[in-house]
Structures are given as structure tokens and as C-alpha cells.
Amino acid sequence: MKLFQCQNCGSPLYFENTRCESCGLALGYLPARETVSALKPDNSTQRTDQPQVWIALADGAKYRYCANIAYGVCNWLVPSARTEPFCVACRHNQMVPDLSLSVNVDRWRALENAKHRLFYTLLQLRLPVETKAESPNGLAFQFLADVVPAGAPVFTGHADGVITINLAEADDAERERRRHQMGELYRTPLGHFRHEIGHYYWDRLIANTPQLAEFRRLFGDERQDYDNALRNYYATGAPPDWSDRFISAYASAHPWEDFAETWAHYFHMIDTLETAHVAGLAVSPKLPQSPGAVFDFHPRDSDMKHLIEAWLALTFAVNSINRSMGQHDLYPFVLGTLAVEKLTFVQELIRAVAPPASSNQGGRGAGAVRRTLRRLRLVTTQ
Numbered sequence: 001m002k003l004f005q006c007q008n009c010g011s012p013l014y015f016e017n018t019r020c021e022s023c024g025l026a027l028g029y030l031p032a033r034e035t036v037s038a039l040k041p042d043n044s045t046q047r048t049d050q051p052q053v054w055i056a057l058a059d060g061a062k063y064r065y066c067a068n069i070a071y072g073v074c075n076w077l078v079p080s081a082r083t084e085p086f087c088v089a090c091r092h093n094q095m096v097p098d099l100s101l102s103v104n105v106d107r108w109r110a111l112e113n114a115k116h117r118l119f120y121t122l123l124q125l126r127l128p129v130e131t132k133a134e135s136p137n138g139l140a141f142q143f144l145a146d147v148v149p150a151g152a153p154v155f156t157g158h159a160d161g162v163i164t165i166n167l168a169e170a171d172d173a174e175r176e177r178r179r180h181q182m183g184e185l186y187r188t189p190l191g192h193f194r195h196e197i198g199h200y201y202w203d204r205l206i207a208n209t210p211q212l213a214e215f216r217r218l219f220g221d222e223r224q225d226y227d228n229a230l231r232n233y234y235a236t237g238a239p240p241d242w243s244d245r246f247i248s249a250y251a252s253a254h255p256w257e258d259f260a261e262t263w264a265h266y267f268h269m270i271d272t273l274e275t276a277h278v279a280g281l282a283v284s285p286k287l288p289q290s291p292g293a294v295f296d297f298h299p300r301d302s303d304m305k306h307l308i309e310a311w312l313a314l315t316f317a318v319n320s321i322n323r324s325m326g327q328h329d330l331y332p333f334v335l336g337t338l339a340v341e342k343l344t345f346v347q348e349l350i351r352a353v354a355p356p357a358s359s360n361q362g363g364r365g366a367g368a369v370r371r372t373l374r375r376l377r378l379v380t381t382q
Contacts, residue, residue, distance in 0.1 A: 018069075089115060158197075
């Protein structure tokens with residue numbers, strides 16, 4: 001993700017900020033400009049029965065906050081001339097929890113923070129994000145809480161363009177319990193959103209398209225019984241050699257899950273590498289034959305060889321820092337050659353929807369990636 005700066009006082013800002021702690025101005029995110037803007041109230045034509053109109057210092061235009069600002073769950077802006085009350089991320093919400101319960105509001109806020117980071121990347125990559133009202137193939141979200149003791153549990157998942165997220169995933173203790181129960185190395189709300197959106201885009205970009213043959217070559221035949229495959233996975237676990245062929249243990253459950261896990265990891269990589277780039281990070285290990293990296297990276301124009309080279313160097317560095325603090329690895333996965341081929345497929349799939357910002361990068365093929373992996377001889381380890 002980019003870094004942001006207050007246009008009034010120059011202070012650094014976080015993506016979720018609604019107020020500059022240095023100068024006190026209100027802040028909002030402008031999705032069309034991909035920036036957080038300082039705001040000044042526009043009282044010239046303000047009506048008391050209408051939401052406050054603001055002038056964005058980033059472009060001088062007039063905006064109002066998304067209606068979900070009322071619950072403290074969204075800081076995105078909507079052009080003041082539009083009648084739509086919700087921003088381009090919140091308008092996809094089909095169902096939200098009972099907001100009369102403060103615990104639901106707190107957990108929904110945490111999930112919306114993750115969902116808005118997802119939409120930052122979706123919009124940046126120019127992926128289709130119609131609502132259900134705009135297209136039968138549109139995208140919608142449900143945020144639901146388990147009803148206990150008599151109600152049926154809520155399962156996080158995707159079906160027919162609707163992504164359902166259990167509010168319990170915003171509870172750190174409960175999410176950690178489930179991570180241990182499932183034997184997972186990594187579990188976060190943002191990871192859930194990136195995984196489930198992968199299922200959605202499989203339906204949009206692969207099903208009934210010429211891409212299906214290449215998908216089956218890399219990931220397997222998705223026509224195998226999905227429910228039986230999941231039951232088998234939860235009963236017996238991943239095969240002993242899963243890391244040779246999959247990006248995570250869960251990816252071995254079924255080709256659909258393999259694709260969704262790969263899609264999520266691609267999003268992890270490009271977002272983290274963009275942050276490293278704009279933060280001016282460089283990695284230069286003081287070890288013989290160890291790779292260094294300067295992260296001159298853009299999500300839409302970096303080839304896979306460059307991306308993998310930078311990612312392995314960065315994750316080795318941050319995992320080593322985490323271990324120095326007695327923490328678990330930030331990225332507890334190993335990237336094998338076949339996993340990288342699958343990541344390349346995801347990248348090319350996205351590029352078919354929105355071409356790269358520039359074409360000055362070369363060597364995107366799987367052969368170049370394999371040569372990079374052999375040369376680096378570096379992977380993240382558990």
C-alpha cells in the first residue's frame with residue numbers, strides 16, 4: 001500500500017485515519033485518486049438537512065463521507081453530487097450485523113478495515129467490482145454473527161458472488177483458537193477476504209473461458225467432488241509432500257482452494273512489496289551469495305521474476321527480525337517452483353483484465369522464474 005501525507009501539515013497518515021493528529025483536520029480516502037486527503041468543511045451552500053460537504057485539499061473537489069462513517073467503520077469519500085450514500089467499497093454490503101450490540105460494531109469495524117484494504121488492491125488492479133444491482137455477476141458481502149446456543153453456525157465462504165464473513169474472525173482470541181484447531185500457519189481477516197475474493201474471480205475469470213484448460217493443467221480438475229474433497233482433507237490432512245506442489249497445506253484440499261490460496265498470496269505479495277517500495281526499503285544481507293533487493297515495484301508492471309526475487313529477500317529479512325523479537329514468522333510459507341508457476345498464472349489472468357501500467361519489464365515466463373529460484377537458493381522456512 002502507498003504511504004499517505006497530510007496536504008495541510010505534511011504529517012504521515014495511515015490508510016484508516018479520519019483525523020490528522022498533528023493539525024486536526026478531518027481526513028478521508030479518495031479511491032479515484034488513491035490517496036488520503038485532508039478536508040475542510042464547505043459551508044457555502046450547506047443545508048442543515050444534508051450530510052456535511054467537504055473540500056478535499058488533494059484536488060479541490062467537493063465530497064461527503066460514506067454513510068458508514070456514522071458507525072466509525074469507513075473513511076472513504078463520495079463525490080457530493082452523487083446520490084449514492086455509500087462509497088465504492090461499502091455499497092457491496094448486502095447484510096451487516098445487529099448494530100445495536102456494541103461488540104458487533106467493534107468487530108464489524110475490524111472486518112471493514114480489512115475489506116477496504118482488499119478494495120484498495122482490487123481498484124488498483126482494475127478488476128471488475130460491480131454490485132449485485134449492477135450485474136448478476138456482481139459482488140456482495142454479508143457480515144454475520146453466530147447465534148448461540150440454538151442457531152446454526154456461520155461459515156465464512158463464497159457462493160454465487162456473495163462472500164460471507166463470520167464476525168468471530170475479528171476476535172483475536174477466537175481466531176487464534178481456530179487457527180490452532182485447523183492446524184494453520186496463518187489466519188487473519190485480510191487473509192480471509194483475499195482468499196474468498198479468489199473464489200469469486202475464479203467464477204468471473206476462469207469458469208467457462210479458454211483459461212480453464214491451463215487452470216486444470218496447473219491446479220487440477222475442479223470437477224472432482226468438492227464436499228468429499230474437503231471431508232477427506234479435514235479427516236486426513238494434507239499429503240506429506242504438499243509443500244512441493246502447493247502454497248499452503250489447505251491448498252491441497254481441492255483445485256478451487258488451491259487457486260484461492262494462490263490468489264490470496266499474490267495479493268499479500270504485491271501489497272507488501274508496494275509498501276516496502278514507497279517506504280524506501282532495501283535489503284542487503286551481509287552474507288556471501290545472499291540476494292539483496294531494492295523494491296522498485298509497481299503492482300501492475302512488475303514481472304514475476306522481479307517480484308519473486310524481491311519477495312524472497314524481503315520475507316527472509318522480516319522473518320529474521322520477527323525471530324529476533326521472539327515472534328512467529330511474518331510469512332511462514334515456502335515458495336516452491338510449482339507454486340510460483342501458479343502465481344504467474346494469477347498475475348497473467350489479472351493482466352488480461354487490466355494490462356500492465358508499462359511494458360518495460362521482461363522475462364515473465366516460468367522458465368525465468370525457475371532460474372531465479374535456483375540462483376537465489378533462498379526460501380522462507382517455518
